[in-house]
Amino acid sequence: MGFCGKSTAVLLFLMQAIAIAPSYAITPQKFDLGDFKFTPQVAGQVSYQDNFLDNDDNKQDSWISTIAPKFELSQTRNLNHYQLSYELSNYNYWQSSDDNYTAHNFSALTSLNVASKHRLNLQADYVRDYEQRGKGYSIGFAGILKQPTGFEQYSAKAKYSFGAKTAQANIDIDYQFSKVNWDSVFINDLNIPQFDYSLDFTANREYQQNQIGSTFNYKTGAFTKITFSASHSTVSYDKPRPNQASLDSEDNSVFLGIEWQGSSITTGYARVGYSDRTFDDDRWGDTSGIRWQVGILWTPLTYSNFDFSTSRSLSETKGQGSSIENTNYNMSWQHQWLDRIATKLSIQFSDDSYGDTRREDENTIASATMSYQMHRNIDLSLSLLNAKRKSNIDAVEYEGNTIAVGIRASF
Numbered sequence: 001m002g003f004c005g006k007s008t009a010v011l012l013f014l015m016q017a018i019a020i021a022p023s024y025a026i027t028p029q030k031f032d033l034g035d036f037k038f039t040p041q042v043a044g045q046v047s048y049q050d051n052f053l054d055n056d057d058n059k060q061d062s063w064i065s066t067i068a069p070k071f072e073l074s075q076t077r078n079l080n081h082y083q084l085s086y087e088l089s090n091y092n093y094w095q096s097s098d099d100n101y102t103a104h105n106f107s108a109l110t111s112l113n114v115a116s117k118h119r120l121n122l123q124a125d126y127v128r129d130y131e132q133r134g135k136g137y138s139i140g141f142a143g144i145l146k147q148p149t150g151f152e153q154y155s156a157k158a159k160y161s162f163g164a165k166t167a168q169a170n171i172d173i174d175y176q177f178s179k180v181n182w183d184s185v186f187i188n189d190l191n192i193p194q195f196d197y198s199l200d201f202t203a204n205r206e207y208q209q210n211q212i213g214s215t216f217n218y219k220t221g222a223f224t225k226i227t228f229s230a231s232h233s234t235v236s237y238d239k240p241r242p243n244q245a246s247l248d249s250e251d252n253s254v255f256l257g258i259e260w261q262g263s264s265i266t267t268g269y270a271r272v273g274y275s276d277r278t279f280d281d282d283r284w285g286d287t288s289g290i291r292w293q294v295g296i297l298w299t300p301l302t303y304s305n306f307d308f309s310t311s312r313s314l315s316e317t318k319g320q321g322s323s324i325e326n327t328n329y330n331m332s333w334q335h336q337w338l339d340r341i342a343t344k345l346s347i348q349f350s351d352d353s354y355g356d357t358r359r360e361d362e363n364t365i366a367s368a369t370m371s372y373q374m375h376r377n378i379d380l381s382l383s384l385l386n387a388k389r390k391s392n393i394d395a396v397e398y399e400g401n402t403i404a405v406g407i408r409a410s411f
Helices: 005-020
Strands: 031-033 036-049 062-077 080-093 101-115 118-131 149-162 169-182 207-221 224-237 249-260 266-279 287-301 304-316 323-336 341-354 360-375 378-391 398-410
Touching: 224 266, 249 287, 287 323
Parallel strands: none
Antiparallel strands: 031 036, 036 062, 036 398, 062 080, 080 101, 101 118, 118 149, 149 169, 169 207, 207 224, 224 249, 249 266, 266 287, 287 304, 304 323, 323 341, 341 360, 360 378, 378 398
C-alpha cells in the first residue's frame, strides 16, 4: 500500500513545521503541588513502516500513530529524593487495527542518605505491554498470530552503598527481582488449524529472576575509577511444558571495569568479565564465556560528538534454544548545526546466537534523525530508519524501512 492522500498530508504538514522553524533535550516544566513537584510531558509520533511484521514473505505496510503522555511526581527533602511516574503509550495502526495496543508503565523510586557513609536506593516498576507481531517470540512467524501478545513485568531493585561519596573507596550491594507473566494464547487465538484447545502457547514463557551482587569502587584519580563486581542470579520458569527440558538456570559473573574522563574531549567506560550459566536440566549445554560492556564518547568540538559502544551479553531465549548470546556494536555521530537544529546518524550491528541450536542472526539498523527545538519545551524530529536481519534460517530474514515525524512537549 502506498502513501494515501490523508497520510501524505499529515506527513507533509509535520515536515513543513520542522523545516520552517529545527536539538537540545527539552527542559520539562515543574509545577508546585503542595510539597511535591509535578512534571507532565507528552510525546507523539506519526510513522510509516513498509514491513511492520518483519517478514519478507508476508510484507504488510501501515501508517502508525503513537501518543505517550507521562506524569511525574517528585520531592527532594534534605538529601533524600522520592519520585513516582506513570507513562501511557497508545499505538494505532491505520491499516491494521488488530495490531493496536496500549501500554502502561508505573515506576516508584527513592534515594535515601541514611548517614554520610550509608545510602539506600530503592525502585519498583510495573509494566503492562505487548509484544508486536513479528518481534521476540514470533520472529519470522507473525502471520500465525492474530494480534500482539500481552504481558506484564514486575521488577524491584535495591542498592545499599557504604562509604562517603567523596571517599577514595566505597562498596555497593544490590539485589534485583523481576517476574514476567504472559496473556494466555490458545489454539483458537492463532491462524493455524485447530487440534487442541487446552494448550496455552505462552505458559512456558513465564519466569522469575533473582540476582544479588556487589561492586567495589576505587578512585585512582579525580576523573578515573576502577570497579570490581561479582553477581549470582537464578532464573525459574513457572510452567514448563510436558516433555520439555527445563530452562531453570543459575549464572555467576565477575567483571573488572574502569571509568574515566581523560579530558573534556573523551569520556568512557569498560567492563570486561566472565560469566558461567548452568542449567538444571543437562539436556541443555551449559554456557560460559567472556562478556563485556565498553563505551567511548569523543567530543572534538563542543557542538559535535561521536559515540561508540559494544557489548556481549546473555539473555533468556525467545522460544528457540536455551538462551541468546548477543554481541552488539553501536556507532553514532551527533552534530549541532545551528542553535536549534541538530542531526544524529547512527548504525548498529548485532549478532544473536541461539544456544543449543544452529540458528544465528545478524542484525543491522541504520538511522538518521533531524531534531528542531521549536521552543524551550517543544522538540520536533524527523527520522529515517532501515532495519535488516540476515540468518541461516530463511524464514526469519527481513528488511524494513521506517519514516517518522515526532513531537515531544512539556507544559
